[in-house]
Amino acid sequence: MITFLTVLLLLPRNAGVLVLRAYRAVISPLYGDVCRYYPSCSAYALGAVQEYGLVVGSVRAALRLGRCHPWAEGGIDDVPLKRKRRYALTPFGFVIAASHGKG
Amino acid sequence: MDLLGTILWPLKWVVEALLVAFHSLFSVLGMDYDAGLTWVLSIVGLVIVVRAALIPIFVRQIKSQRKMLEVAPQLKKIQDKYKGKKDQFSREAMSRETMDLYKRTGTNPLSSCLPLLLQMPIFFALFSVLNDAQRSQAGVGPLNDSLAKSFGNATLFGDAPLHDSFASQWTKMVAGQDFNAVVMWIAAVMVILMTASQFITQLQIVSKNMSPETKASPMFKQQRIMLYLLPLVFAFSGVAFPLGVMFYWLTSNIWTMIQQFLVIRNMPTPGSEAAKAREERLARKGKLIATDGDVIVVDEPKKPQRQQPVAKNRAKKQSGPKK
Numbered sequence: 001m002i003t004f005l006t007v008l009l010l011l012p013r014n015a016g017v018l019v020l021r022a023y024r025a026v027i028s029p030l031y032g033d034v035c036r037y038y039p040s041c042s043a044y045a046l047g048a049v050q051e052y053g054l055v056v057g058s059v060r061a062a063l064r065l066g067r068c069h070p071w072a073e074g075g076i077d078d079v080p081l082k083r084k085r086r087y088a089l090t091p092f093g094f095v096i097a098a099s100h101g102k103g
Numbered sequence: 104m105d106l107l108g109t110i111l112w113p114l115k116w117v118v119e120a121l122l123v124a125f126h127s128l129f130s131v132l133g134m135d136y137d138a139g140l141t142w143v144l145s146i147v148g149l150v151i152v153v154r155a156a157l158i159p160i161f162v163r164q165i166k167s168q169r170k171m172l173e174v175a176p177q178l179k180k181i182q183d184k185y186k187g188k189k190d191q192f193s194r195e196a197m198s199r200e201t202m203d204l205y206k207r208t209g210t211n212p213l214s215s216c217l218p219l220l221l222q223m224p225i226f227f228a229l230f231s232v233l234n235d236a237q238r239s240q241a242g243v244g245p246l247n248d249s250l251a252k253s254f255g256n257a258t259l260f261g262d263a264p265l266h267d268s269f270a271s272q273w274t275k276m277v278a279g280q281d282f283n284a285v286v287m288w289i290a291a292v293m294v295i296l297m298t299a300s301q302f303i304t305q306l307q308i309v310s311k312n313m314s315p316e317t318k319a320s321p322m323f324k325q326q327r328i329m330l331y332l333l334p335l336v337f338a339f340s341g342v343a344f345p346l347g348v349m350f351y352w353l354t355s356n357i358w359t360m361i362q363q364f365l366v367i368r369n370m371p372t373p374g375s376e377a378a379k380a381r382e383e384r385l386a387r388k389g390k391l392i393a394t395d396g397d398v399i400v401v402d403e404p405k406k407p408q409r410q411q412p413v414a415k416n417r418a419k420k421q422s423g424p425k426k
Binding site: 026033034035036037038041065068069070072073074075076 | 160163164198199201202203205206207209211213214215216217218219220336
């Protein structure tokens, strides 16, 4: 039951992960490296959605895109990680319940 | 008005204003008010204004690329540190350190995501302007009823409306209805031209403007694959988009290609083949300036050894078969 709820809870962000993975595979390579940050904006968006969910993650990604202009210094700008990380990631990037049980 | 419409409203207004301005300019110059060509040229004008507005961003990018020469030794140090390490973690660590170096020295050579972010809505705005014009619907601002009608009814080669797409004609053809082959032909030709221009742009970068370190990375391989997947992407979008939008895209692609050519020729990435070619060109003219300000001139390659003196008879023998 709890696993089912977790899957349901994680559904929106996993849909977001799928969209972002598709974008990064198909559209990103069209214009090459442009981002002034590491990780790039789309990688940041992916990380943010994985860490914070679709809504908060999207807002964070939007803020990051706002920071990525030609007058920005750039540099390293990682997604801030939550203090308590409850989920694990599959190699593809989907978010799943952590297998070890203790979050 | 829905949310997307509200966001696009100012952009649609600007796109319409530019289109109408170019259209009236061309009409005043004596071109046919309702002709497809006049409207296509207006779209080309729109592209030129948009891309020219983005030039300052581009110049900034080039300036920091020049500054990169100063940090080249530090960059080399990082690249040497990760030489031969091709696993994902080393690559990530390397990108991380490189980006940090750019920040510390203020030499970030990348253009940022803003130019792309700006162009996408313009693209969508044009799309929706064309979509409205298709129903001869007035736009949000300068594109009034009569202009919208003119745009909506404008045809190329007397038969291909700008608002039409390959897909719409295909649907008709499959359904056995009357369809417009001219639209399909123009769309197909544009897809080919777009693919060619994008291909050349990418090939220029990949084959000439990359340092050996980048070439060794797994990212490069991915880019290489994309080079051959692109035609599919274009074919797909070329089928779905109206001809007018395609003209915007094609012109923009050609602009990028030429801009890229000029940059690779004049401001290549340090360490790349294009950079070597440029150095040779400059050295031949005696114009190459080293980092310490000295003029570097490439001499004729020196003969490694002194020619041994030989007797006349032997000299004849030697020079015979050698030449």
